[in-house]
Amino acid sequence: MTNTFKEKETVQLLQRLVEIPSPSGYTNEIMQFMATILDDIQVPYIKTNKGALIATIEGKDKSNHRLLTAHTDTLGAMVKEIKASGRLKLSMIGGFNWNSVEGEYCHIHTASGKKVRGTILMHQTTVHVYKNAGSAERNIENIEVRLDEKVMNADDTLKLGIEVGDFVSFDPRFEQTESGFIKSRHLDDKASTALLLRLLASINENNLILPNTTHFYISNNEEIGYGGNSNIPAEVVEYIAVDMGAIGDGQTSDEYTVSICAKDSSGPYHYELTRKLVALAKEQNIDYKLDIYPFYGSDASAAIRAGFDVKHALFGPGIEASHAFERTHIDSLKNTAALLEAYVLSPMETK
The missing domain is CATH 3.40.630.10 (Zn peptidases)
Structure with missing residues (x-):
């Protein structure tokens, strides 16, 4: 060979x-x-x-x-709902646990071709506000996308071109180490x-x-x-x-x-x-x-x-x-x- x-x-x-x-x-x-x-x-x-x-x-x-x-x-996700706050509720694509994507940066891919940046977070992330920030269940109700745009409500998000059914991709964070490991989603x-x-x-x-x-x-x-x-x-x-x-x-x-x-x-x-x-x-x-x-x-x-x-x-x-x-x-x-x-x-x- x-x-x-x-x-x-x-x-x-x-x-x-x-x-x-x-x-x-x-x-x-x-x-x-x-x-x-x-x-x-x-x-x-x-x-x-x-x-x-x-x-x-x-x-x-x-x-x-x-x-x-x-x-x-x-793996990935789709926009399931645009919340009253302007943040997004997600629906999973593929089999994973919500905690595995908590804190990850992401793109929302709109139908027009525009990509909007965001971060996948727990709704109860702020420990200075939410007593159950660490214990709240990581599930579809609590996980949301915080958009990197000035949005105060659902209408602001809709004006960005985001709608239900848009795809969401997770950043890979590719890295090759000197010891030969390759890390990436x-x-x-x-x-x-x-x-x-x-x-x-x-x-x-x-x-x-x-x-x-x-x-x-x-x-x-x-x-x-x-x-x-x-x-x-x-x-x-x-x-x-x-x-x-x-x-x-x-x-x-x-x-x-x-x-x-x-x-x-x-x-x-x-x-x-x-x-x-x-x-x-x-x-x-x-x-x-x-x-x-x-x-x-x-x-x-x-x-x-x-x-x-x-x-x-x-x-x-x-x-x-x-x-x-x-x-x-x-x-x-x-x-x-x-x-x-x-x-x-x-x-x-x-x-």
Whole structure:
């Protein structure tokens, strides 16, 4: 296997990706950026009606195809209500806890294209006024957006062009430390998206010949459950979701290895395909961990629920504090990139 991982290019691309706002349902800009990259590296692709992109690299075997997917959509929110004070009540997009976004800076994306800055706060934030500032429940009733505009009432906010249904994106706060950590919101799943794009570039730069025709599915609705459950070519036999490994008590995943998922909330992943990934990791001396994620679903499991007859598996970089203040390490990106390359270069076992 060739060692084609380029750290600087990968991290720069990842930073660019997380800095493009793309909560589920508001992904036009990020998908246009994806299309530009695919155009630049001259990889053919199609655009689905849902806005996803499917790039294809032809391989020696044109009958038995593979598909790898990562998603660009992220957590976010929508304006649920404009309060009498002019502040905003939010409705969640994706699964997270309100305390994970308390204090975060944000953008409100109006229908006219104007972006308004704000901060997500508890209504009872001021400790000099509210006795229960620390104990009040972090919920939809108490969390609000304080706008960085002179607004005294709901009419003032409406005059800014803000209305119910406008999208709200959270600042990523990207940072790479000297010790190799990468901290940012939205590493789920833009870390994996960056790795797929860099793999595509590497295939072209190094004139790599794939044993099987391989599709790269960049989905844009995974956080709401149906990103990669359609438009799967009939020839696809193996479907790989490249998504984060979840870290916490009782988990084996960490921030330094590639995490291979044996089972999540949807049930076990395809046993033989999962074991093949483990065998490849062992053969190539790739640091990996096998894990089970109890409260997790992927585009691969969505494809299975949609009725596609494919072998499905899941692996990706280990992400600390998922759906909150996320962090990973460059070693995890390297190991995931290595397993991706080993997988696409290994012939598919067909019966």
